[in-house]
Amino acid sequence: MSKTTYDEPKSAKGPLYYAYKVFQYVFLLILAAISVMPFVIMIVNSTRNTSQIESHAVSLIPSHYLLQNFKILGGKAFNPWVGFMNSVIVSAGATICTVYFSTMTAYAIVAYDWKLKKPFFTFIMCVLMIPAQVTSIGMYQFMYSIGMTNKLIALILPAIAAPSTVFFMRQYMYSSLPMEILQSARIDGAGEFRIFNQIALPMMKPAMATQAIFAFVSSWNNLFLPLILLTDKAKFTMPIMVSQLNGDIYKTEYGAVYLGLLLTVLPLFVIYFLLSKYIIAGVALGGVKE
Amino acid sequence: MKMKKALSLLAALSLMASFTACSNTSSPAATDPVDDNSPADSAPVDSEEETPSESTAEETGDKKELRVWAFTDEVPGMVQKYLDTHDLGDKYVMKESIIATTDGAYQPALDAALAGDEVDMYAAEAAFILKYSQGEAAKYAATYEDLGIDVDAKIKEAEIAQYTVDIGTNPDGKVVGLGYQATGGAFIYRRSIAKDAFGSDDPDTVKSEIGPGWDKFFEAADKLKAKGYGIVSGDGDIWHAVENSSDTGWIKDGKLHIDPKREEFLDLSKKLMDNDYHNDTQDWQEAWFADMAGTGKKGVLGFFGPAWLINYTIAKNCGREVDEATGEVKAEGTWGDWAVCEPPIGFFWGGTWVLGANASPNKDAVGEIIEWITLDTSEEGLQYMWANGTYNPDNATKDAVASNVVMKKSDGKIDFLSGQNMFDIFVPANEFANGKNLTPYDETINTAWRDQVRQYTAGNKSRDEAIADFKQAVSDQLDIDAE
Amino acid sequence: MKSAQSRIKSISNAKYGYLFALPFVIAYLIFHFYPTIYTTVLGFTDCQGLNNTEWHLLKGNLFENFQRILTNKSFINSVKNTVIIWIMNFIPQITLAMLLTAWFTARRITVKGQGFFKVIFYMPNIITAATIAILFHALFAYPTGPVNDLLVRNGIIEASYNFYVKKVAAKILVAFIQFWTWYGYTMIILISGVLGISPDIYEAADIDGANGMQIFFRITIPNLKTVLLYTLVTSLIGGLNMFDIPKLFLNGGPDNSTKTASVFIYEQAFAGKYLYNRAAAASMLMFVVIAICSAILFYLMRDKDAAALAKLKKQERKAAKKRGTGLQGGF
Structure with missing residues (x-):
């Protein structure tokens, strides 16, 4: 990944070069501002009260109503922690299922030769195209009939079959x-599962x-599947909770709504900025190669 | 190795979150799962355990849960109040699910919960109560008799408004739901603006300025415009008056039917728009509330609404700020600048009906609470407190209630209306309240209708196109064809 | 395929191939395949109404639901909306992502602070779509939302603009939100694709004296084909299933202008009259549309050189396996 900087252009250092650079950075900065601005407005407005927001919805100066907004939010039975925990359970469970089993499936395709391998891969490619919404009606009816509505596990187990991840892992x-x-390793007498778990997986x-x-x-x-499958408030995931902020019981308290949004985003922000370098680098490492 | 780092970080974060949650008493489900389902635990099988429900059960101890579904915090608030002040509170705790009706989110969720036997008690609004009392979801509603209420005698004794009873009666003639409010409508206006435009803020003067009939109403709008005011905030304000003053509902003999009065709404709305008589707001949106505080684009005279609109909406959004600690009023907003008078046409709007679920294992408790909410006429009953502003001392507004007995012994003077007795207006208005123009699909059909009317008034399509598209939308979405 | 395999291993290993693929297959059959079949079947039944468990195959016209959906103007309209919104979002998105990729992977004129920009650009993608929809709804509120506030205060427009009653404005906004959420993701994927291109090719180009433009269009883009196809297909599938933002931003309005196919299906099935059979038929039709679109894309993006190359690679791989050496020898 090391950049080759040795060949700085011999000719390019003219005014055109600087104009180009200025344009480039201005453009990038504007883009960055567009990406960040909505969040800034959200954060600032979560500290302002309703009448301040009503008179001027944009301000970069935080006010001092954060605590009051928090109280209002609490009074409306909005509990971001419940949603947060449910989301963590579902997402962590689903992620582990997806990654582990997809790697396993990809390994089956890459490391072994079996008769149905090729049809199987084609099949995965086709599955890749069936979106969740298409099957949601059947999914709901099925989950309902086996009593899996309002169970977080119903959102985790389906993640075992994640065609796009299998596709990606296979490429890699x-x-x-x-x-x-x-x-x-095989010659050394290691079992196939051990080879997968202890040698292939780490690589x-x-x-x-x-x-x-x-x-x-x-x-x-x-949002789609949880919205359909979960009706118990104690099982709501974050997106469902957020979607309810739009409801008329919150409508009148803009500061509180912005604060509610902020609370749902905050954990993501924290994780993202802690891991951002790693995320970007990780993404770059594992690009889709052929 | 990086993976592990990432995951342990995640785990740490979620642990942190759970500690914070511990200190937050209102989150019973949040504490337990982390221990069992820590994301760092790489064996996916572990996450199968469904701990949250267990922990909820633990937290509630011996108390049984009463699962209350509602679209605002109003009914859950009442249940909580009952549990707090009565012995029943020793045996039950409330578990409320509040889902706003915005975007039609409440009904699908409630339906699924009813089908899964996960509800004890639920609330339904005028826009969809018929579905739950008489329509396809009526099968889930327990009759009040079944809940242990001597309903017929009690209704007579409390003199409950007849339309409330009619709407809440199932096809077998049994009462399954009753409301606690009376929702006859009035015109709720700003005194200062009336004085400026009409020379007087007296309800009788204003009444004869804005009505009767829409022609007088638009004459008044002209006068207001000359002074730089709007007459209403948005077209939604007159819609509610139009909707519930019409003679027939949306569906007649299984076909979509557009009542002439409802069709006229297109023209009324267009007139408001073209002449700039309003601020072009949408009800329940930011700008609509801003007009209640007088901070909108231009001042507007008033709103069409029943008593609950004052109590539930205008008073809360009038811009009054009270310091919680000291009780000192920091800003008055439009508080006290309001009055009510007879509207140009009689109408009613909304209302909440309370139902008990057939499959509830706690029918006695549900019956006890429902009786207190809908049929108790004593001074400790909900309706008396509701009508006299003693229900919630922090928000001492009053509301017209369903029981005539209670209304007779209540007094509707409130500060918000500068001392006017609002019951003088709202009690006679109740004669316009009836259930004959409601259908089970009003919420969906109204949304489609209002959407098309807005398209017409915004100049995006012709009147005929709007009607045709409306019919199409209803037919496409509900499989109900036009006549 | 079978012939050129090392004899000893293939026999003993084949069963592991099946075994390792088993969890996927089981989960797929239970949670995806069965619901798909179920949905398909529902499309041919009279299953309507709240939690209806007693439904029957349609007597008479078995395809009635499909016919009703195909003549349902709202459905046709929602499919159109979906495609329009997707295109309005995808073209600027891929263009911008390409531009940024070109800048960030440029070898001569490097951009400083790349890491920072990448982190910022990718950020919207990790935020819950529901949050974004509601946030933008508040931002563009009429007449007093932040955007209107800014525009009016700075004299850009005279009076507040009601974005929410104009069909075109609403569509553009939904497309913009999608664009805003996804361009960072696309950029990252493209960058990783570029980094995956062998440096030898670039060195050779340098030696030949190619300039930045030439390198980008002659080397980078052709070599990115697979990645571009991946982006295109996943974006298309995602785009045709767009739900969260149209649903939560304006609930499909105004005048159904942001009602996407997914929102239509949701409304048919879970709101109003619970027309499960119609929704199921609409779902299957959507699936057909997606499958056709993807097939066309695959066909268009398939170039003969690559296909030939793939064949060659496969042979090479077989040969390599035969010799007992790995392909490309890792990194």
């Missing part, structure tokens, strides 16, 4: 899983990490 394995190491870490992040984020943000 083909380029980065040295078969001879597996072979030599797949960069790709797994990448997929783990994507899986976690998409599971965390999933």
Whole structure:
């Protein structure tokens, strides 16, 4: 990944070069501002009260109503921690399922030769195209009939079959899983499961990490299935809780609504900024290679 | 190795979160799961355990849960109050599920919960009560008799408004739901603006300025416009008056039917828009509330609404700020600048009906609470407190209630209306309240209708197109064809 | 395939292939395949009404639901909306992502603070769509929301603009939110694709004296084909299933202009009259649309060189396995 900086352009240092650089940075900064601005407004407004927001909805100067907004929010039976914990359970569970079993499935395709391998891969590619919404009606009826509505597990187990992750892992394995190491482990008499868990899996870490992040984020943000399957307030995930902030019982308290949004985003912000370097680098490491 | 780091960080964070949650007493479900389902625990099988429900059971101890579903915090608040002040509170705790009706989110969730036998008691609004009392969801509602209420005698004794009873009666003729409010509508206006435009803020003067009939109403709008005011905030304000003054509902003999009075709403709305008689707000949106505090684009004279609109909405949004600790009033907003008078046309709007679930294992408790809310006429009954502003001392507004007996012994003078007795207006208005123009699908159909009317008034399509598209939308979404 | 395999291992190992793929297959069959079949079947039944458990195959016209959906103007309209919104979001998104990728992977004129920009650009993607929808709803509120406040205060427009009654404005906003959420993700994927291209090719180009533009268009883009296809297909599938933002931002309005197919299906099935059979039929039709679109994309993006190359690689791989050496020898 090291950048080759030795060949600085010989000709380019003219005014055109600087104009280009200025344009580039101005453009990037504007883009960065657009990405950040909504969150800034959200954070600032969560500290302001309703009448301040009503008279001027944009301000960069925080006010002192944070505590009051918090009280209002608490009084409306909005409990972000319940949603947060449910979301953590679902997302962590789903991520582990997705990453582990997808790697396993990809390994089955890459490391072994079996008769149905090719049809199986084609099949996965087709499955990749069936979106959750298409099957949701049947999914709901099915979950309802086996009494799995209002169970978080109903949102975790389906994650075992994650075609796009399998696709990604397969691509990565083909380029980065040295078969001879597996072979030599086999000669040493290691069992196939041990080879997978202790040799192949650690080598797949960069790709797994990448997929783990994507899986976690998409599971965390999933609204459609939880909305259909969960009706018990104690089981609500974060997105459902957030979607209710739009309801008319909150409508009148803008400061509190912004604060509610902030609370739902805060954990993500914390995780993201702690891991951001790693996330970006991880993504870059495990790019889709052919 | 990085993976592990990431995961342990996640675990640490979630642990942190759970500690914070511990100190937060109102989150029974949040504490336990972490121990069992720590994300760092890489064996996926572990996450199968469903701990949250256990911990909820533990927390509640011997007390049984009363599962209350509602679309605002109003009914759960009443249940809580009953549990706090009566012996029943020793045996039960409330577990409320509040889902706003915005975007139609309440009904699907409630339906699923009812089907799963996860509800003890639930609330329904006028826009969809028929579905739960007479329509396809009526099968989930327990009759009041079943809940142990001597309902027929009690209704007579309390002189409950007849339309409340009619709407809450199932096809077998049994009462399954009753409301606690009376929702006859009035025109609720700003005194200062009336004085400026009409020379007087007296209800009788204002009444004859804005009505009767829409023609007089628009004459008044002209006068207000000359002074730089709007007459209402948005077209939604007159919609509620139009909707519930019409003779027929949306569905007649299984077909979509547009009552002439409802169709006229297109023209009324257009007129408001073209002449800039309002602030073009949408009800329950930010700008609508701003007009209650007088901070909107231009001052507006008033709102169409029943007593609950004052109590539940306008008073809360009038911009009054009271320091919680000292009780000192920091800002008055429009508090005290309001009065009510007869509207140009009689109407009613909304109302909440309370139902008990057939499958509830706690029918006695549900019956006890429902009786207190809907049929108790004593001074300790909900309706008396509701009508006299003693229910919630922090928010001492009053509301018209369903029991005539209670109304007779209550007094509707409030500071918010500068001492006017609002019951003088609201009690006679109740004669316009009836259930004959309600249908089980009003919420969905109204949404489609209002949407098309807005398209027409915004100049995006012709009147005929709007009607045609409305019919199409209803047929597509509900499989109900137009006549 | 079977012939060129090392004889001893293939026999003993084949069963592990099946075994390792088993969890996926089981979970797939239970949680995805069965519901899919269930949904398909429902499309041919009279299953309507709240939690209806007694439904029957349609007598007479078995395809009635499909016909009703295909003649349902709202459905046709919702499919159109979905496609329009997706295109309005995807074209700027991929263009911007490409531009940023070109900048961030440029080898001559490097951009300082790349890490910072990448982190910021990717950030919206991790935020819950529900949060974003509600946040933007508040931001564009009429007449007193932050955006209107800014525009009016700075004299850009005279009076507040009601974004929420104009069909085109609403569509653009939904597309913009999608764009805003996803361009960082696409950028990261593209960058990782570029980093995956062998440095040898670039060195060769440098030696040949190619300039930055030439390198980007002649080397980077052709080599990115697989990644671009991946992006395109996943974005298309995601786009055709767009639900959270249209649903929560304006609930499909105004005048159904942001009602996507998924929102339509949701409304048919879970709101109003619980027309499960119609919703199921609409779902299957959507699936067909997605499958056709993906197939077309695959076909268009497939180039013969790559196909030939893949074949060659496969042979190489087989040969390599035969010799007992790994492919490309790891990193």
